[in-house]
Amino acid sequence: MEIQDLKNVGAQVRRDIIRQVHSSQSGHPGGSLGCTDMVVALYFNEMKINENKNAEGFLEFVREGMGEDLFFLSNGHISPLFYSVLARRGYFPISEMSTFRKINSRLQGHPATHEHLPGIRVASGSLGQGLSVACGAAFAKRLRKDDRLVYVMMGDGEQQEGQVWEAVQFAPHHKLDNLIAIIDWNGQQIDGPTEKVMNNLDLKAKYHAFGWETVDLDNGNDMQHVVESLKEAKEKTGKGKPVVILMRTGMGYGVDYMMGTHKWHGAAPNDDQLLVALNQLPETLGDY
Amino acid sequence: MKKYTYTDKKDTRSGFGAGIAELGRSNPKVIALCADLVASLKLDTFIKENPERFIQVGIAEANMIGVSAGLALSGYIPYATTFANFGSGRVYDQIRQSVAYSGTNVKICVSHAGLTLGEDGATHQILEDLAMMRAMPEMTVINPCDYNQTKAATIAIADYEGPVYLRFGRPVMPIFTADDQKFEIGKAWTVNEGKDVSIFATGHLVWEAILAGEILEKEGIDAEIINIHTIKPLDNEAILKSASKTRCVVTAEEHQLNGGLGDAVCQLLSRNIPMPVEMVGVNNSFGESGTPAQLMEKYGLNAKSIVESVRKVMARK
Numbered sequence: 001m002e003i004q005d006l007k008n009v010g011a012q013v014r015r016d017i018i019r020q021v022h023s024s025q026s027g028h029p030g031g032s033l034g035c036t037d038m039v040v041a042l043y044f045n046e047m048k049i050n051e052n053k054n055a056e057g058f059l060e061f062v063r064e065g066m067g068e069d070l071f072f073l074s075n076g077h078i079s080p081l082f083y084s085v086l087a088r089r090g091y092f093p094i095s096e097m098s099t100f101r102k103i104n105s106r107l108q109g110h111p112a113t114h115e116h117l118p119g120i121r122v123a124s125g126s127l128g129q130g131l132s133v134a135c136g137a138a139f140a141k142r143l144r145k146d147d148r149l150v151y152v153m154m155g156d157g158e159q160q161e162g163q164v165w166e167a168v169q170f171a172p173h174h175k176l177d178n179l180i181a182i183i184d185w186n187g188q189q190i191d192g193p194t195e196k197v198m199n200n201l202d203l204k205a206k207y208h209a210f211g212w213e214t215v216d217l218d219n220g221n222d223m224q225h226v227v228e229s230l231k232e233a234k235e236k237t238g239k240g241k242p243v244v245i246l247m248r249t250g251m252g253y254g255v256d257y258m259m260g261t262h263k264w265h266g267a268a269p270n271d272d273q274l275l276v277a278l279n280q281l282p283e284t285l286g287d288y
Numbered sequence: 289m290k291k292y293t294y295t296d297k298k299d300t301r302s303g304f305g306a307g308i309a310e311l312g313r314s315n316p317k318v319i320a321l322c323a324d325l326v327a328s329l330k331l332d333t334f335i336k337e338n339p340e341r342f343i344q345v346g347i348a349e350a351n352m353i354g355v356s357a358g359l360a361l362s363g364y365i366p367y368a369t370t371f372a373n374f375g376s377g378r379v380y381d382q383i384r385q386s387v388a389y390s391g392t393n394v395k396i397c398v399s400h401a402g403l404t405l406g407e408d409g410a411t412h413q414i415l416e417d418l419a420m421m422r423a424m425p426e427m428t429v430i431n432p433c434d435y436n437q438t439k440a441a442t443i444a445i446a447d448y449e450g451p452v453y454l455r456f457g458r459p460v461m462p463i464f465t466a467d468d469q470k471f472e473i474g475k476a477w478t479v480n481e482g483k484d485v486s487i488f489a490t491g492h493l494v495w496e497a498i499l500a501g502e503i504l505e506k507e508g509i510d511a512e513i514i515n516i517h518t519i520k521p522l523d524n525e526a527i528l529k530s531a532s533k534t535r536c537v538v539t540a541e542e543h544q545l546n547g548g549l550g551d552a553v554c555q556l557l558s559r560n561i562p563m564p565v566e567m568v569g570v571n572n573s574f575g576e577s578g579t580p581a582q583l584m585e586k587y588g589l590n591a592k593s594i595v596e597s598v599r600k601v602m603a604r605k
Contacts, residue, residue: 064363113390121361123390126381132351133386136358136366139343143319144362163382166351174343 001045006223008284009088010040014254015281016084016097016288022274024101027109030264031155032081034186034221034249039081041226042071042151043089046234059090061118069148070137072122074130075155075184076110077266083107086119087288094288128161130154131181135171138179138242149237153182157189160198165210171242172211179242180233181212184220186251188262204246213243220247221254255280289505290480292464292498296435300456300492301399303435305330307442308367308397312338315446317365321356323349328458329369329399349374350382353394357386360393365446368394372401372455376417387451388426395445397454401431402542403570403587404459404492404580413575419547421453422520428473429520431455431541431549433494435463437517440471448473455491457542459580462495476523478530482512485598486530486537490516490549493540493568496584499591504598511598522552528560536601540568540594542584564604566597 001009013036021027043049047069052060062068073082080100087094092106099105106115110125122133134152141148158164171179183203191197204214213236217229229245236243251265252258255277269277311318312334320334321343335342345352349370356366368375375398376383387394398417405413421429428450432438438456445452465477479494480501489497494515501511512530516523531537537557539550550567557563570587584590 063361066363122357122392123385126385128350129354129382129386132354132382133358133361135351136355136360137362138358139355140359140362140364143340143364163348163350163354166346166348167354170345170348170351170355173346 003223003227006040006044006227009044010036010223011282012285013040013081013084013088015278015283017080018255018269018274018277018281019287020080020083020097020100021268023098025268026101027080027268028077028266029080029268030188030251030258030262031075031184031186032078033255033258034251034253035078035153035184036081036254037221037223037226038153038182038247039085041223041230043085045227046230047071047151048148058092058118061091063121065121066144066146067148070121070150072130072134072137072150072152073111074124074152075127075158076124079109079111082111088285091119092117097288127155127158128163131164131167134179134181135167135176138176139174141178149178149180149234151180151182153184156183156185156187156194156200156203159183159200159203168207168210168212175240176242177238177240180237181242181244183244183246184249185246186249188251188265190262190265192262207244211241213241215243215245217245217247220249289501294462294464296463297460298435298463299458299460300432300435300438301328301458302330303438304397304399304442304456305333307439309333309337311443311446312341315365317363318446319343319359319364319366321345321352321366321368323347323352323370323374325370328371331369349379353379353382354386356394357390357392366394367397369397371412372398372417373412373414376414376420376453380420384424388424391426392451393449395452395454397442399456400458401455402457402492403575403583403589404457404542406458406580406583407577409577410574415544415570415575416547417455418519418541418543418549422547422552426451427520428452428518430473430518431491432517433491433515434461434465436465436467436469437471440469441517444471444473457492459492461492464495464498474518474521474523476526477515477517479513479515480511482510482534484510484534485512485602486534487511487513487540487594487598488516488527488537488549488553489513489540490519491542493542493589496589496591497540497594500594500598503591503595509598509602516549519549519552522556524556527553527556531557531563532561535563536605537563537565538568538594538597538601539565542589543569545569545571564601566601568593568597
């Protein structure tokens with residue numbers, strides 16, 4: 001897909017995020033907006049997924065995903081982004097986004113398999129677990145001689161969870177070179193800037209020390225750079241080491257009053273704020 | 289009282305080792321994972337015969353559960369193994385989110401459960417795991433009674449699609465169940481038919497219940513003994529049927545009184561046919577170092593305690 005087309009998808013996804021969070025008056029818009037460009041690039045440009053359609057015209061979802069690239073969202077609180085991308089990619093009706101975080105919905109506050117929402121392979125939300133699951137899936141792909149890749153996204157605040165480092169240690173030991181982790185390094189977490197809450201220090205040096213290949217993505221909100229970083233990461237796979245993309249993003253990117261602050265990590269806009277936000281985000285593909 | 293004899297004694301963990309070794313030969317989807325306790329979990333044969341299907345995770349149990357979930361959603365049947373203490377409380381949230389809530393087909397197989405771990409002491413003697421796992425939606429909880437039953441259960445759970453917590457232990461115990469038994473999840477096994485009292489026992493306490501039955505027989509008490517190897521789902525039908533006949537119940541488990549088999553049985557009975565119940569288990573305390581026999585005696589988890597509980601409950605009828 002052309003860069004401009006990816007940007008157009010991104011603009012619509014950002015509208016979807018704001019509208020979902022506004023409608024339920026809950027959720028996490030900040031990180032969702034910041035990671036939009038990467039998740040759009042993955043699903044609309046980079047990843048090979050099963051393009052078969054079911055009787056209703058939606059993408060056929062097979063949980064095992066053999067022959068497909070897989071994506072795991074470990075920082076599950078950015079679920080409105082995940083749901084928008086999955087719906088826009090064709091996994092389920094875009095109208096279903098209106099049920100986000102509401103009773104009897106498949107779009108739970110945090111991603112879940114329990115209600116059988118197509119596109120979700122494992123529940124996430126309790127932080128620190130996704131990299132381990134992705135390691136298992138990557139191990140399985142190798143055993144089954146499936147040469148597709150496993151992607152997993154984590155937050156930078158999430159790096160404070162001990163389990164992350166168990167998995168960071170595991171992947172190089174078992175030479176999982178079909179695994180690409182992406183860290184949303186926005187420097188913010190719910191209680192404030194990460195350097196004040198719990199300083200991550202030099203994530204690049206840490207991952208190097210644990211035996212990973214690293215890719216710097218200095219602007220994760222520039223689609224051209226995002227696409228190039230994924231290409232660079234892919235070129236580093238298959239060489240005995242897992243790869244991590246250290247992605248610098250702006251929390252809340254795309255909505256001026258949400259940008260660069262932790263205050264919109266887990267807060268919903270009111271009606272007036274919704275209008276201000278939507279005025280900044282062009283409706284490119286049609287609202288749900 | 290039906291006579292139970294044995295010619296051999298083995299640990300239940302060796303039953304697990306034998307079971308997973310057999311699965312290694314018969315089921316190519318089975319993968320074993322271990323957190324630095326290969327010898328304790330008796331995985332040597334499986335690893336020797338299937339090196340590519342063994343994953344050493346190091347001392348990192350949380351990661352082991354997550355990796356297992358990833359393997360399971362990719363079509364494998366992972367057996368995640370460690371001590372019961374590290375495979376339950378330590379990783380409760382990982383099991384909850386990545387396994388039970390996500391519906392991944394992970395088998396959590398844990399050894400050294402309960403007081404019979406012995407000398408290592410209370411840090412390792414988990415007595416709350418059945419309660420934790422019972423409380424978790426969509427989890428199956430199994431606690432077999434001897435080597436043969438543990439082996440059979442290990443093999444049987446591979447054919448069941450869904451998360452399982454399989455609990456076994458370290459001490460050498462009489463082998464008194466059949467080596468060709470068919471293990472049915474959720475189906476209680478009547479060890480002895482009787483009419484005066486129902487003894488529902490699980491794990492290592494089943495053998496103690498048999499010893500208790502022999503003592504009671506000499507006193508003219510005809511005890512019905514039922515092996516509840518599956519704590520969840522509970523065999524409601526078998527329990528209600530037996531209790532309806534005997535009208536009084538004793539439960540026995542190597543676990544806290546809170547939240548284990550006894551509580552499960554009481555919940556069932558109180559909602560259907562309330563009657564006197566006495567419970568044998570650990571009463572709201574941690575364990576300590578000692579030999580398994582000393583500990584079971586000190587904490588009241590043996591035939592003698594079961595006999596006393598039977599007398600007590602029969603007096604309440």
